[in-house]
Amino acid sequence: LSQILDEQLSSSNTSSSTSTVELASKESKHDRRSHIPDKPNYSLNLWSIMKNCIGKELSKIPMPVNFNEPLSMLQRLTEDLEYHELLDRASKCENALEQLCYVAAFTVSSYSTTIFRTGKPFNPLLGETFELDRMEDEGFRSICEQVSHHPPAAAHHAESKYGWILRQEIAIASKFRGKYLSIMPLGTIHCTFLQSGNHYMWKKVTTTVHNIIVGKLWIDQSGEIDIVNRKTGDKCHLKFAPYSYFSRDVARKVTGVVTDNTGKAHFILSGTWDEKMDYSRVLHSSKGENSAEGRQKTVYETLRGKELWKRHKSPDRADTMYYFSELALTLNELEEGVAPTDSRLRPDQRMMENGRWDEANMEKQRLEEKQRTVRRKRESDISKISEGTTLMELSYRPLWFEKREDPYTKEMVHLYKGGYWEAKEKQDWGLCPDIF
Template sequence: MSEVIVAKGQPLPGDPEKKGWLFKWTNYLKGYQRRWFVLSNGLLSYYRNQAEMVHTCRGTISLLGALIHTADSCTFVISNGGTQTFHIRAHDEVERQSWVTALELAKAKAIRAQESDDDDDQINSGPVPQTEGESEDAGGIARELNARFHDLRTCSELVTRHGTALQRSLVDLEIPPSDTAKQVSERATLFRISCNAMMNACSEFMSAAATSSARMSRALQHEREQKLRLQEIVEQLARQHDSLEKTARSTPHAAGGNGSGPNNDTEDEEHEFFDAVEEGTSSGMEDKNSFVIKVPVNRKNKVKSGESSDESEAETVTETQQVIFVEDKERAESAMGGAEAAALSLKEPDNKEMDIKIWPHVSQATDSVIEGRPRRTRVPDKPNYPLSLWSIMKNCIGKELSKIPIPVNFSEPLSMLQRLTEDYEYSYILDQAATFSDPAQQLAYVAAFTVSSYATTANRTTKPFNPLLGETYECDRMSDLGWRVISEQVSHHPPMVAQFCEGVSGWQCWQEFTMTSKFRGKYLQVIPLGGAYAYFPASGNKYSWRKVTTTVHNIIVGKLWVDNHGDMEIVGEAGPAAGYVAHLKYVPYGYFSKDTQRKVTGVVKDPNGVPRYVLQGHWDTRVEVAAVTSASADNTVCKTGKFTLAWERVPAPNDCDKWYNFTLLAAQLNEAESGVAPTDSRRRPDQRLMEEGLWDEANAEKLRLEEKQRAARRELEAAAEDAAARGSPPPPPRAPVWFTRQAAPGQPHLRHLYNNKYWECKQKQDWSACADIF
């Protein structure tokens, strides 16, 4: 049912490497449908039939960062980390293996091609400009050389064909018939003519190549000069922009001016909520608790991520409605539960027990011990090694963040596995959420917990270490903070982290974290993919969400600063919370906005679309929640209780700016511990050297570890190619040790789920399954 295209030499762009009929999963109504698949140049595309190849492509997935997984004897799955997933079924096991082998080879070729591009520091930003006095551009030169080479190849084939015939004729001379001499003479003449044509073609090709080489050298020199001038212009513009930013910050905003900058959102897409001003206050004056939140009204018929365009339902048009929230002072106390009333007392500034109630983990973490000694409270100071970030990043514009070779000078002595563990610094919010029986109230506190994970990003502008494939990290704080977490780098292309955390108070969290990122010169944008989940076993409630976009500004010049912005939707998936949803709005930074910066607003709705709770605050300081005491799906005026404090950030240590702006928990994450796995991030040598201030040694060790990982991958790719040449199945890629890729309960997509083996193996000190990565 499938056809392999075999070509001489390298296939030309667009020539398919494999094509054929397969069955693709569409949806639960249609199931698997017959589609025509084409594998070409590292891309797998599909069509309804062969005739559509010339005009309509139904879906394409890049194999460069894809995960290829065999589900059963006839089914395999291709996923690029969350945005696209193809479930494909072949007619039999032989055909499935043929496709999987071809896909693995195409993926290996795409990775090698990408790595070869990354090794080149010269980034081509367009066609080479035409220099003065030249009549041909680079495209014309290439076409001329290609035409000359085609003539040369044709002549070569003629010489080979006539030379073979001449050799046969010379052999026939041993048995001389009457016309052998005439035949030899004719073939010798043809061979001489072909040789003359070959020589002429070679001469023309060499002449054209010499001329073109001189032109290309001049054009390349011109391009280099233009690039240097462009860099100077960009740096000058960046300095001017930084000066304008400082001027804009120091200039008072016009009264009531809510500038028409890029932060204004369209009114026809979202739903606005307002806190009402108190009675007797003019409409032009704002109450301190007033805020605007814009959320979708209708969530039905949304396109699921990973589904293709031809089988997905269209998204319905969202209606908008303005709802005013008015504080109901008479019912404020009755609307709050006991836990909320207790939390309200924390807002009193003269409360002597404030540190114990709102920041219980501070004293616990400070007094915590490890292996009979107190845990450390800081890391060594950051050395002052001046190095221009622009000098490194200027040749990386447009590249993926994970592909940029950044020295440790711009990193922090933590891996991404450890950085994600910081999400549980304020785990007491989940402890409190576990005590609520009302799904709306529980969801409001889960939403506050998701906001708290961004608390340290405002002043943490350094980059964590990219984990090696198979690298792990454990953090067991059951004795003091009431939770433990295990994380593992489960994929390298694309980079993906799987993490599982469990709390002693009755909650579990897990996530698959991967991202797409691009450096655009002035800023760096990170868009998280994958999903995060929270589960409360006592009630069966399960919630899922995806993190918002993070942007790092002033890459070229000026002080680096971070902004988190976008919409987050936390959805109740199982248990009594099924159908509940929380909409959070992270307001983007705006120079001329009257809103305070880093603002977050949100609303919790029940399955009928009725608002139940509202949230407001700032992602770097605090979040408050309030119950809605009177509301309906169609009512434009809703009443709320008083706002109570759900989360407040712990003040940073006084001198943390000297040691990477770490919090107390962050300073303890990389502290050496015995008994951890040999793949644990604490044992990573380059990261340890950087923490100790030996940055030159850390950079050298970082290069060694990365080359060791590349060598292991090349060895696996070579084994796959040898197996394909023999017609046998390729060796399986390195599988995660502590996570298993499988379908999550109630979900069709494959996820990396914790296999419940790590802590048992740690107790036995059985690390035989761990690879040698350091």
């Protein structure tokens, strides 16, 4: 059945594709698709568009879908949860320092799907949402909402029956530097374990897309992450080494040290962000020779390493399906009962997935113009504020998240205010805006 559905899905008729996928969702909830239509072989000169973007913020420049992959940024953000079982395992740890090792592995695992993913996700429309409800089979559910358009920002809230909550608000800053493109995610990620009260915070590293002008595109992750347990003061310092042609080190290397609140090292982490991470318990540490930069190295004596995380095998023919992981292949599959603002219902993205890129580009322009019209009306209403009407009443407010001061960072962030899953249960979507 799934093979027949996949073949029908790749046909050029939208209505039959849609009804086919809806039919699939009525089958077993666990019987999810494992294929999407092959990526068409469209040729487009990346440089012809990018040469006008040097030094600019790319989120403000309209791009054809030819550079995209058929997922939204909200779906890409949800992909952070692909290895959610690491948090499930962390929730069972009685030792907070060992728990921190699993949280660190989870942090690294979120980059593993990016190695060949050179297509950019669709910029979500303001008010667009994406839910992933895997509570029944995998024990977690997640909701994302695009809460700001300029600068583009998405709020994300996930909860698990295993006693963890993950939340983040991520804004993407991107700059084209000529030969390469830098993507800087801004915002703090929080993970709380309800039983212990351990609360971990960290930020993301910079992603770099190389060979924009000539050659094959390739992606690197580089920078440092400090994961801090707010309750205990424990910390994990992770270092993502930038790729160097001249280095004898393994490519995409990640190293880490887990320390307690006194600075004493308890675990060493090592591995790569695209394959696996191991951890080793520290028996003894001592000062070694000075490094090339003049800093004194610390030498750790450890027990034999144990595997923390290993990347799942890529699906067959992943190269013809945008190099999507097994999870990514399921994210844009239509499901009944989701909000009318869900990314899966976005028509330009659906047309692109079905290989109809010319129509997708026209549809993308229509949706963006519709969004601009709504924004102009809102700005016009604000300029005509009547007596007794406050600016707050007219300015844009997200539906499922509200802007409040983060109790930990003291920044103003969008926190989940509840109500989404209750609205889904009742199928009461009356408050949802018409964005598609």
